[in-house]
Amino acid sequence: MLDARGLGDELVLGRLPRSRASDRALRRAVEIAFQRGERRPYDEHVLLALADDDRTRPILHELGLDDVQAVVDERYPPRDRPFSHEQATGELVEAALLEWRREAHVPVPAFERFTAEARRALRTAAETAALLEHRHVDPFHLLIGGLQVPDSLAARVLSPFWEQGELGAVGEAMDLGGRVGPHPFHQATGVFSEAARRVVAEDALALAYRLGHEQISTGHLLLATLDSRDRTTEAMTRPHTQRLARSLIRSLPGAERRLGEADLAWIQFDVLTRMLVDGFRRILPPGWRVMGSARSDIHLRVPDSRSESDFQIRPGWIVAEDGTAPERLQRVTQWMLERLQAAVIATTGRPWPEAPDGATPDVHAELVDDRYNPKLRVGYGDPKSPVAAPAAHAIHLNMVISTL
Numbered sequence: 001m002l003d004a005r006g007l008g009d010e011l012v013l014g015r016l017p018r019s020r021a022s023d024r025a026l027r028r029a030v031e032i033a034f035q036r037g038e039r040r041p042y043d044e045h046v047l048l049a050l051a052d053d054d055r056t057r058p059i060l061h062e063l064g065l066d067d068v069q070a071v072v073d074e075r076y077p078p079r080d081r082p083f084s085h086e087q088a089t090g091e092l093v094e095a096a097l098l099e100w101r102r103e104a105h106v107p108v109p110a111f112e113r114f115t116a117e118a119r120r121a122l123r124t125a126a127e128t129a130a131l132l133e134h135r136h137v138d139p140f141h142l143l144i145g146g147l148q149v150p151d152s153l154a155a156r157v158l159s160p161f162w163e164q165g166e167l168g169a170v171g172e173a174m175d176l177g178g179r180v181g182p183h184p185f186h187q188a189t190g191v192f193s194e195a196a197r198r199v200v201a202e203d204a205l206a207l208a209y210r211l212g213h214e215q216i217s218t219g220h221l222l223l224a225t226l227d228s229r230d231r232t233t234e235a236m237t238r239p240h241t242q243r244l245a246r247s248l249i250r251s252l253p254g255a256e257r258r259l260g261e262a263d264l265a266w267i268q269f270d271v272l273t274r275m276l277v278d279g280f281r282r283i284l285p286p287g288w289r290v291m292g293s294a295r296s297d298i299h300l301r302v303p304d305s306r307s308e309s310d311f312q313i314r315p316g317w318i319v320a321e322d323g324t325a326p327e328r329l330q331r332v333t334q335w336m337l338e339r340l341q342a343a344v345i346a347t348t349g350r351p352w353p354e355a356p357d358g359a360t361p362d363v364h365a366e367l368v369d370d371r372y373n374p375k376l377r378v379g380y381g382d383p384k385s386p387v388a389a390p391a392a393h394a395i396h397l398n399m400v401i402s403t404l
Contacts, residue, residue, distance in 0.1 A: 025049045025056075034088045037080030044072045113208070115217045115256040117152040121145040122200065122221075123325070126190050130269040131316050132177060133184035133293070136193040139230035140181060142200070143237075144173050146218040153254030154218035157247050161240060173236070180235040188270050199224045213253040223248045267318065267329050271400040273298060276333065279395035280340060283379075285352070288344075298336065302347045311343040326367060326376075333378050333397065334365040341380065353380050 018026075026041075028049035033041040050056040051068035060068060083091065114122075125145030129137045146154025147162075148170050158169070165172035192200070203224035208216045225233055226245050237244055277292040280300075284290060287303030299309035318332040341363065344352040351360040361381035368375040379394030 021053070021055070025053060028052055030092075034083040034091070036078040037082060039091055042076075044076045048072055113205075113214065113216050115215050117146075117149045117154075117256045118216055118218050118221055120149050121152065121154065121218050124148045125196075126192075127267060127269065127318075128174065128177075130188035130190065130267075132174065132181065133186075133188060134182055135185035135189055136191050137196050138182070138193050138232065139196050139199050139225045139228045140177055140232040140236055142196060142221055142225045143233055144170070144177055146222050147173055149218060152218040152256060153248070153251055154222040157219070157222065157244060157251065161237075161244075176236050177232065181232045188268075190268060195228055195230055199228050203227065208253075211252060215253060215256070217252070217254045217256045219248050219252045219254045219256075223252070267325055267332065268400045269315075272329070272333070272397075275397050275400065276336060276395070279397075283353070283395070284340075285344065285348075298340075300340070300343050302343075310347075311339075313339045313343075329400065330365045330367055330376060333376060334363050337363045337365075337378055337380070337395075355381065 025046070026049070029041040029045040032048045033039070033045045036045070038045070047068060051060055051065070060066075065071065121142065122145065125141040126137050128144045128148070129141045132141075134141070143154075143158070146152055147158045149155055155169075158173070162169040162172035162176075167175055200221065204216050204220040207220045207224055208214075213220070223245060226237065226241055226248075234241065273292040277290055277298060280290045280298070285303075289301040291299045291301075291309075293299075298313040300311040300313070301307060302310045313336050315332045315336055318328055323331075341352060341360070345360065351358065353361060355361045363380055364378065366377040368377060376397045377394060378397065
């Protein structure tokens with residue numbers, strides 16, 4: 001029974017259990033599929049299995065389905081001869097082996113009970129994984145993500161351990177995560193690993209429920225991360241792991257904001273980099289070379305240079321910025337075009353791109369608010385001016401953001 005706040009007396013974690021009747025119906029659906037020459041059960045086989053059940057048959061009758069077999073045969077006639085017992089057994093064994101080998105990467109659900117800071121920590125965790133060139137979002141990315149949320153409980157507990165370093169708390173943690181974490185991968189997926197999914201979708205939720213807290217804060221996420229047995233997390237927090245956990249338990253639930261309109265989207269840095277590199281190649285003067293990496297770094301080489309990288313554009317600072325993902329995407333792309341313009345001007349000593357009045361045109365970034373295909377137009381010069389910069393100096397980007 002749910003109470004007035006929408007919280008149940010019993011919290012069931014993971015996959016919901018099935019009843020015996022449901023198991024019988026599913027087994028019957030598999031049998032029917034084999035009898036009709038199918039290797040896997042589909043919707044029509046489940047429907048036929050329900051028609052065989054004494055409790056569901058009256059319901060189908062009320063819906064006007066008196067002869068389910070005839071309906072299915074007309075729409076989906078049997079494709080092949082029935083499977084023998086040996087064939088059916090072989091198919092079941094093969095399916096079981098495939099299920100055992102399959103990697104389950106389930107998107108992290110956006111629970112309404114997460115505080116605004118916890119939601120932002122999830123977003124920055126995914127962005128951090130992309131910046132570090134890691135294929136999946138792992139538990140230690142959640143640790144770094146919480147550290148990047150100012151005034152959060154996770155940041156208050158973690159900051160003292162790294163704030164004395166030359167790079168600051170966030171920089172030191174990201175540097176350490178890059179050194180002791182997984183090897184770089186050519187493309188970050190933004191997909192949560194099974195361990196990270198379990199931290200967010202189960203363990204943090206279980207902690208809040210056990211402690212009687214209605215909201216799930218960055219403290220719950222961090223405590224579940226410390227308890228996840230993630231090797232990179234252990235390496236980053238050793239030998240202070242237990243002290244961190246005790247400090248978190250004393251501080252929970254923490255004074256974080258309740259439900260709000262916190263944005264759960266993050267920028268896909270690797271996709272953004274590829275799109276900008278292609279755009280930069282098109283608009284740069286002849287002789288310039290531009291390269292990008294999954295860290296979202298863009299490297300520029302001036303004409304006739306023997307250096308591998310004369311200018312670097314590194315937008316990693318955006319992960320700790322406020323605002324929604326579209327707003328932050330607009331800011332970071334405008335900033336990157338400003339850095340590109342400054343590099344060309346510093347090399348040539350002339351305004352770039354060339355404008356009719358000889359002045360240096362400003363960078364523009366215009367968000368096209370399209371619900372189904374949002375775009376970001378960035379370029380040089382005022383696009384609404386009668387003497388705007390040539391269209392060759394404009395770049396159109398699809399919104400490269402992901403939503404949990």
